[in-house]
Amino acid sequence: MKLAALFSGGKDSTFAVYDSLRKGHEVTSLISVVSKNPESYMFHYPNIRYTQHQAQSMGLNHVFQDTKGEKEKELEDLKKAVSGVKGIEGIIAGGLASKYQYNRIKGVTDSLGLECVVPYWEIDSEEYWRLILQAGFKVMIVGVACEGLDKEWLGRVIDGDA
Numbered sequence: 001m002k003l004a005a006l007f008s009g010g011k012d013s014t015f016a017v018y019d020s021l022r023k024g025h026e027v028t029s030l031i032s033v034v035s036k037n038p039e040s041y042m043f044h045y046p047n048i049r050y051t052q053h054q055a056q057s058m059g060l061n062h063v064f065q066d067t068k069g070e071k072e073k074e075l076e077d078l079k080k081a082v083s084g085v086k087g088i089e090g091i092i093a094g095g096l097a098s099k100y101q102y103n104r105i106k107g108v109t110d111s112l113g114l115e116c117v118v119p120y121w122e123i124d125s126e127e128y129w130r131l132i133l134q135a136g137f138k139v140m141i142v143g144v145a146c147e148g149l150d151k152e153w154l155g156r157v158i159d160g161d162a
């Protein structure tokens with residue numbers, strides 16, 4: 001299937017692209033939605049401008065779409081970005097557990113007649129990490145924003161001992 005990927009540059013969207021390629025899909029483009037709202041429930045914003053370099057290193061087309069990050073209106077911006085990528089049959093998303101994100105992305109793909117490919121949706125988190133590490137991914141903590149992780153985690157590469 002010919003696909004484009006919603007791409008934040010983080011481990012989940014990157015691993016979803018990797019998985020799709022491994023399964024024989026053709027990934028043509030990465031779509032990064034840049035929210036002006038740091039509290040956006042839909043789109044990650046830290047370091048998203050670096051996704052252009054990731055797309056370039058993968059030899060893929062890259063689409064930036066700005067959004068003010070206003071609830072529900074940001075979906076119109078997502079739809080605009082996806083609509084701009086011609087010839088695709090579906091969209092890859094790296095979502096794991098957010099029903100809020102999944103339902104909205106699925107709504108956009110359904111409205112455009114596209115498949116919504118979310119390869120690790122609702123996977124057990126330990127199983128997910130096992131798959132990432134077995135695939136040889138090196139995941140580095142570049143930001144902390146939750147309880148249990150402090151600045152001591154910054155720069156740490158996650159491995160089987162983390």
